[in-house]
Amino acid sequence: MIDKFETKVLVLTGIAIMVFIFCILYAMGHRKSDVPECVPFDKSYTRPRINKIDDSTYQVFSVARMWAFEPAEIYIPAGSRVDFYVTSLDVVHGFYIAEKDVNMMAEYGSITKTTVRFEQPGVYKITCHEYCGTGHQAMQAEVIVNFLHPQP
Numbered sequence: 544m545i546d547k548f549e550t551k552v553l554v555l556t557g558i559a560i561m562v563f564i565f566c567i568l569y570a571m572g573h574r575k576s577d578v579p580e581c582v583p584f585d586k587s588y589t590r591p592r593i594n595k596i597d598d599s600t601y602q603v604f605s606v607a608r609m610w611a612f613e614p615a616e617i618y619i620p621a622g623s624r625v626d627f628y629v630t631s632l633d634v635v636h637g638f639y640i641a642e643k644d645v646n647m648m649a650e651y652g653s654i655t656k657t658t659v660r661f662e663q664p665g666v667y668k669i670t671c672h673e674y675c676g677t678g679h680q681a682m683q684a685e686v687i688v689n690f691l692h693p694q695p
């Protein structure tokens with residue numbers, strides 16, 4: 544015989560789990576957010592770079608360190624799909640793109656991956672949202688969609 548209080552706790556827990564699952568499915572389906580995944584660590588991910596796969600597909604290897612992201616400026620055309628591979632060279636940093644529901648951590652020895660579509664032209668700020676020391680508030684980068692790259 545299950546105690547009445549235990550039954551209540553079980554039912555409420557079940558409801559809470561269903562709400563969480565609904566939120567994940569809603570974010571993936573309706574808001575088209577990608578669920579971040581972990582990629583096995585490899586030293587090549589610590590080299591910041593942008594790979595162009597084709598005209599609308601890019602890979603960005605973003606490296607966080609005190610107190611900057613590299614690359615700091617990412618120029619892509621509107622309609623692009625970008626796979627971000629994020630890691631840190633020192634402490635734990637954050638990797639946050641408010642307009643795109645991207646909220647990840649950048650950790651030493653670990654790679655986090657997410658995919659983002661940039662349909663609208665504009666400048667999307669990448670900010671560090673994990674306190675990482677005295678330069679934390681200035682730590683940011685930009686995804687610049689549909690503006691020409693400045694000529695050297």
Ligand code: CUA
Binds near residue numbers: 609672675679680
């Ligand atoms: Cu890096 Cu805060």
